[in-house]
Amino acid sequence: xxxxxxxxxxxxxxxxxxxxxxxxxxxxxxxxxxxxxxxxxxxxxxxxxxxxxxxxxxxxxxxxxxxxxxxxxxxxxxxxxxxxxxxxxxxxxxxxxxxxxxxxxxxxxxxxxxxxxxxxxxxxxxxxxxxxxxxxxxxxxxxxxxxxxxxxxxxxxxxxxxxxxxxxxxxxxxxxxxxxxxxxxxxxxxxxxxxxxxxxxxxxxxxxxxxxxxxxxxxxxxxxxxxxxxxxxxxxxxxxxxxxxxxxxxxxxxxxxxxxxxxxxxxxxxxxxxxxxxxxxxxxxxxxxxxxxxxxxxxxxxxxxxxxxxxxxxxxxxxxxxxxxxxxxxxxxxxxxxxxxxxxxxxxxxxxxxxxxxxxxxxxxxxxxxxxxxxxxxxxxxxxxxxxxxxxxxxxxxxxxxxxxxxxxxxxxxxxxx
Numbered sequence: 001x002x003x004x005x006x007x008x009x010x011x012x013x014x015x016x017x018x019x020x021x022x023x024x025x026x027x028x029x030x031x032x033x034x035x036x037x038x039x040x041x042x043x044x045x046x047x048x049x050x051x052x053x054x055x056x057x058x059x060x061x062x063x064x065x066x067x068x069x070x071x072x073x074x075x076x077x078x079x080x081x082x083x084x085x086x087x088x089x090x091x092x093x094x095x096x097x098x099x100x101x102x103x104x105x106x107x108x109x110x111x112x113x114x115x116x117x118x119x120x121x122x123x124x125x126x127x128x129x130x131x132x133x134x135x136x137x138x139x140x141x142x143x144x145x146x147x148x149x150x151x152x153x154x155x156x157x158x159x160x161x162x163x164x165x166x167x168x169x170x171x172x173x174x175x176x177x178x179x180x181x182x183x184x185x186x187x188x189x190x191x192x193x194x195x196x197x198x199x200x201x202x203x204x205x206x207x208x209x210x211x212x213x214x215x216x217x218x219x220x221x222x223x224x225x226x227x228x229x230x231x232x233x234x235x236x237x238x239x240x241x242x243x244x245x246x247x248x249x250x251x252x253x254x255x256x257x258x259x260x261x262x263x264x265x266x267x268x269x270x271x272x273x274x275x276x277x278x279x280x281x282x283x284x285x286x287x288x289x290x291x292x293x294x295x296x297x298x299x300x301x302x303x304x305x306x307x308x309x310x311x312x313x314x315x316x317x318x319x320x321x322x323x324x325x326x327x328x329x330x331x332x333x334x335x336x337x338x339x340x341x342x343x344x345x346x347x348x349x350x351x352x353x354x355x356x357x358x359x360x361x362x363x364x365x366x367x368x369x370x371x372x373x374x375x376x377x378x379x380x381x382x383x384x385x386x387x388x389x390x391x392x393x394x395x396x397x398x399x400x401x402x403x404x405x406x407x408x409x410x411x412x413x414x415x416x417x418x
Contacts, residue, residue: 004163011159012400014152015393021131021149022156026386028128029208033368033380035121042117049089052105059107061261064090067107068100075100080280082265147216153386154209157202164195187399194392197385204382211366214359221359230355249313249337249344258338267341268318268334277321313337315344325349327361327370 015022040047059067061080068075077092077099089101089110101110126132130142166173177195184192213220225232259267261280269275315335322332330349337344349360364370368379 007159008163011156011163012397014159015156015390016397018149018152018156019390019394021146022153023387023390024127024131025146025150025153026383026390028124029383030380030387031124032121032128033376033383035125039118039121046101046110047089047091049087049103049105051087056105058104061090061265064102064104064107065092065261068092068102068109071109072100072111078282080261080282082278082280084276143216147212150209150212150216154206157198157205157209160198161202164199187396187403190392190395190399193388194396197389197392201382201385201389204378205386208366208379208382211362214362215366224358224362225355228354228358230353232355249315252313252339256339259341264316264318264336264338264341267336267343268320271334271343271346272320272322272332274322274324275320276323279319279321281317281319313339327364328372328375329364329369330360 061082065077065080068077075092075094077094079093081091081093090104091099091101093099099111102108103110123132129146130139131146133139133142164177166177176192178199180196181189181192214224222232224230265278265280268278316338318334318336320332320334325331327349332346332348334343335345336342349357352360361370365375366379368375368377
């Protein structure tokens with residue numbers, strides 16, 4: 001058996017086995033390429049406010065949080081998100097549970113209940129990551145299946161490029177397999193589509209599949225630490241989205257009072273003048289109340305950062321998204337002393353170790369977000385092409401095994417085009 005024939009059958013069998021999962025990942029990947037933008041568009045009426053009257057002043061963030069807790073005593077927001085846009089509502093987020101949008105001028109509260117678009121995107125995300133399986137054990141199985149099929153897709157892209165390569169390089173041999181031909185039907189059309197789409201999408205598919213490996217498999221992340229020569233940290237602190245380690249400060253002086261949330265935000269804005277979005281992570285519980293998993297209202301963000309004097313004080317953590325950051329998804333984490341507003345730790349993309357920088361790229365190259373809207377569009381189009389590759393691959397296989405012998409189109413066997 002020649003190498004070309006071996007790779008042909010490897011390509012065909014891998015496609016038949018993994019094709020369904022690949023098709024689901026490609027379809028959902030097409031939809032998810034602009035997930036955040038589509039959700040923001042669908043919830044624009046919640047996230048935007050009417051222009052305030054001339055001379056109106058923004059209410060303090062602590063007052064906005066108090067307004068939220070009066071309207072919804074059971075609310076347990078995990079973070080406050082402030083945008084530079086003066087017509088953007090202040091968001092109090094609660095993960096997938098939704099959150100609340102509060103008018104910064106009036107204090108009016110609107111629950112950011114997950115709309116149809118958000119619910120649809122959650123379904124697409126579950127299918128993309130775990131084939132839509134539910135339950136902890138089932139989701140692990142679904143993630144494993146998609147991870148293995150993702151590796152199979154890389155093999156398909158690599159072997160497809162080799163099989164596509166004509167033996168004689170000329171415009172006559174290249175033209176039918178690098179662009180769409182008109183006035184053809186059936187097997188010839190499917191063959192042309194499969195080769196053309198494969199040729200143009202294969203390089204992007206290789207990037208998308210390889211960058212998914214650290215997401216799907218723990219060994220993928222460990223490989224990045226190994227190849228960069230970076231000591232592997234604890235499992236909970238790996239990856240670009242891991243929370244920054246908390247900084248414990250000295251016990252405050254007797255009678256010292258924490259700064260207001262607005263004073264802390266102003267301190268961050270002064271140090272990060274190019275800020276676009278500020279996210280303040282909330283933590284703690286009201287004295288005598290219940291914490292994150294309870295139902296009681298919590299104190300303001302600054303007060304929540306002040307534990308009992310005997311245990312010291314935890315720093316307040318902000319995540320800053322700046323205009324013109326590179327990669328486009330890079331964030332800066334600032335941890336502040338809640339009593340003085342002084343920055344006790346600043347961590348940006350340049351402060352990450354080599355493995356973390358690679359992970360920050362691989363995570364968002366997978367979605368295209370690392371290079372902005374153009375990258376998202378390219379990733380989405382490659383995924384859309386993948387849907388048609390699965391379709392044409394199945395139809396070509398069906399005709400190979402069950403079609404009429406007279407329906408064979410030149411170039412469809414293991415010898416490849418040309």
